[in-house]
Amino acid sequence: MCNGGSNAMADNNSSRADALGVSPGEVEQFRGYLMRYALLQLRDQTSAEDVVQETLLAAVEGGDRFSGKSTVKTWLTGILKHKIIDQVRRQSREQPLLQGEDDERSEADVIDGLFKADGHWQNFPANWGDPGNALENKRFWETFETCARLMPVKTARVFMMREVMELSTEEICKELDITATNCWVMLHRARLSLRECLETKWFGRV
Amino acid sequence: MHIPTCRETSALLSQTQDRKLTLFERVGLRLHLVVCTGCRQLERQLAFMRSAVKRYLERDDHPPR
Numbered sequence: 001m002c003n004g005g006s007n008a009m010a011d012n013n014s015s016r017a018d019a020l021g022v023s024p025g026e027v028e029q030f031r032g033y034l035m036r037y038a039l040l041q042l043r044d045q046t047s048a049e050d051v052v053q054e055t056l057l058a059a060v061e062g063g064d065r066f067s068g069k070s071t072v073k074t075w076l077t078g079i080l081k082h083k084i085i086d087q088v089r090r091q092s093r094e095q096p097l098l099q100g101e102d103d104e105r106s107e108a109d110v111i112d113g114l115f116k117a118d119g120h121w122q123n124f125p126a127n128w129g130d131p132g133n134a135l136e137n138k139r140f141w142e143t144f145e146t147c148a149r150l151m152p153v154k155t156a157r158v159f160m161m162r163e164v165m166e167l168s169t170e171e172i173c174k175e176l177d178i179t180a181t182n183c184w185v186m187l188h189r190a191r192l193s194l195r196e197c198l199e200t201k202w203f204g205r206v
Numbered sequence: 207m208h209i210p211t212c213r214e215t216s217a218l219l220s221q222t223q224d225r226k227l228t229l230f231e232r233v234g235l236r237l238h239l240v241v242c243t244g245c246r247q248l249e250r251q252l253a254f255m256r257s258a259v260k261r262y263l264e265r266d267d268h269p270p271r
Contacts, residue, residue, distance in 0.1 A: 033264070036265075040259075114213075115211075119211025119212055119214060120211065120212050120213075121212045121244050124243065124244030125245075125247040125248045125251060128247070128251060128254070131251070131258075134258075141262060141265065144258065144262060162223075162224065163259045164259060164263065169225060180225075183224075184220070184221050185217075187221075188216065188217050188221070191223075191252055191255065192216060194255060195248070195251055195255065198255070
């Protein structure tokens with residue numbers, strides 16, 4: 001009967017861990033968020049599903065490591081980020097940033113195509129009115145996803161590391177083994193490509 | 207004082223989101239923006255795009271009806 005007593009104590013402990021917000025049901029509600037996060041960065045449904053699944057599993061199994069100092073969401077995002085960075089390292093070994101010349105050259109043309117030889121815009125950026133209105137429109141987000149997908153692979157990789165994972169230029173340089181200047185050039189290209197796409201497919205039509 | 211072109215300005219506006227510009231760069235950027243509507247639009251659009259990525263992640267797929 002002593003055993004019964006210690007079991008009851010173990011149950012008590014586990015329900016306390018659950019109370020901190022790490023039960024399977026509670027982490028599950030963040031799956032959609034984690035998937036969007038992983039998919040923007042990895043651009044591959046299977047890899048994204050894998051890292052999210054691993055994250056949710058790690059969270060449930062390691063629930064006792066959740067200190068309650070941050071929100072469950074922040075904690076999950078931290079775990080996911082580590083798993084994504086491992087994937088990005090793998091991707092960049094398979095498709096290094098400074099090789100794959102064709103892609104790089106066509107990406108460089110993006111900026112050249114937007115400006116005249118004297119540095120003026122070919123077409124001035126249009127007035128987007130109050131772009132905040134678009135955020136409430138489901139169809140805008142479909143356009144946003146399309147434009148994110150249309151970004152060239154390596155440009156998108158750097159852009160998402162900066163904007164989704166919120167890594168600093170220094171961290172991105174270290175992960176991808178590129179110079180800071182190179183990183184800024186790629187981010188410039190990424191932002192102007194995305195801008196161009198959103199204007200053509202959405203704001204130019206409103 | 208070299209006032210940056212639109213192409214250079216677009217690079218500076220982008221880099222504003224990644225590093226602290228030098229005083230020289232900031233002055234050049236402001237001088238250009240005063241006279242250029244197109245680059246002022248770009249400045250607003252870059253800020254919007256940054257917030258849109260965050261909103262996209264946070265967005266609820268199943269809003270209560």
